[in-house]
Amino acid sequence: MGESPVLEIRGLHVTFTARGREIHAVRGVDLTIERGQTLALLGESGSGKSVTAKAVMGLLDQPGVEVRSASARLGGRDLLAMSAEERRALRGSAMTLVFQDALSALNPVLSIGDQIGELFRVHQGSSRKEARSRSVELLDLVGIPAAATRIGDYPHQFSGGMRQRILVAMAVALEPDLIIADEPTTALDVTVQAQILELIDRLRRELGTAVLLITHDLGVAAEVSDQVAVMYAGRIVESGRAEELYDRPAHPYTAALLAAVPDLDRPASELRAIPGAPPSPALTPPGCSFAPRCERASDVCTGNRPVLAPLGTGAGRYAACHHVKEMLDGAPA
Template sequence: MTEPTPTPALSVRKLSVTFHSRRGDIPAVADVGFDVAPGELVALLGESGSGKSVTARAVMGLHTGSAEVRADRIALSGTDLRTLPDRDLRALRGSRMSMVFQDALSALNPVLSIGDQIGELFREHRDMSRRAARQQATDLLGLVGIPAPTQRVGDYPHQFSGGMRQRILIAMAIALEPELVIADEPTTALDVTVQAQILELLDDLRRQLNMAVLLITHDLGVVSEVADRTMVMYAGRIVEASTTEQLLGAPAHPYAQALLRSVPQAGQIGDDLYAIPGTPPDPRRQPSGCPFHPRCDQVVDLCRSERPALRSLPGDRAAACHRAEEVMHAVA
């Protein structure tokens, strides 16, 4: 007898985000769909401006004002987030889903101690006393590797290094053991050693707590370290989705292939580094056909006239490319 498929921690279908401005509408994200299972770490990969952070903020319900968010489905463990009143959605943030922002210094309140900022989560969502909340904050600091947590729980953000502040943000994100954590470029501007420590911490915590993690990044090195599956975004759409092993071994989209070629290799000493020609398109003036075709070295006439749909490929993967099979087999 076949076991029932577990409910995804996060399920998104046909998500689109458009920003309205005086200069016209800006379609930042279009028809994005994916699932993240409990305990799974999925990476959303792409250059700056590809729509990764816009997607993350739409899932969290953080877009306001000029942003118009449309989706057939945004569900957290079966709970439809689109229909929740604002008050209920705010209650979910921190308790059942949370976000780690890339700029820890800006995300933390400079005039409140770390203990007060973490403790507020327990006071608001768990109705704990100030003393009990502070003890929970101390325990969390220890869990994420802050030395001498009992002494440091009373310190302020500026008294911590960049790596330690990032650990504090992760502590706040996991404080109430949410079902989903979205980490938006959590290792940006950190040195390689600290970056590796932060990634290892995220990986360990999601396994311990069985949390789903959606990792936003532009760094293939980060993806190769921790991601179970990877989705590649370009010009506001997902252009490839596969296991990370499949992506690194034989990408099915020329853009993903180009990203891999851009990573410096040990054997390339003295050679020029590869760079993808051109720049990502302006969302208001995307080219006809495939948006990557002006930068693609495998373009054919069909690419210039017809936008390829994201379609299934052998091996439980998908790509939005007219020549996906050729690209994949050329590398494999």
């Protein structure tokens, strides 16, 4: 019998209630990530990417938020059958989250050594001396120069790139099954972005960890991902291997995102923006959510919501569109 996926989610819904209105942020999302694999969850701001990540981590247990799922398993463990305390115990040890703003994520009044060492003391019962020694090893692992000296420094004494490396060190400290990286390079310059992505990818290979990468950047997704899932208005509209999806997009939204990327070979070419705006998550239109912005939209699109279905073109390739055949055939809109 084959090894269970690291993460397997079916039918994830997240609804916020505010002032008597229901906000449907995530609508029936399915996710599967195998060991050692990187899945990029790609989409515009407000598509539901980060809410999906927080729901997986169990960080939305608060009034006014409903999280429900048909099934949710982490390394074969049934997350739905666990109590809040049991879910909390998994965070840090079995799954971790790398935030996009390292300065906000780190405690400004505790040294880096204290913050990393706390993971070993709380989860593994390590002594302070042992926790400090292992923290130095981690800082070395993620490329912090003079780690033994800088272990006593505070977050404000590090650059943005170094702080992000520290968050990555904390994420891999207990060798979790799953790392969720939520826009981990957003506030960094291009050179440092590349270094952080390479670091996460190297640690994934060395530790065999699965990675869920949340991003709006197509270049970042292409750089390190095995699989890409494209989200729009709370739903996954297309998924598949990164190369196949980028070469032959099967959903008009994916194609529009790719077309909006500037062409460096033709710097004078016109930038192609996607017309309109995403729908309000408080609304539930009967048809395809992308139809008002789609150049291929027809009557069937506005009246019937397409189902995410296998394309038959390759393992793991899915799309939710009534015009998949025309998209794959390259027919003009």
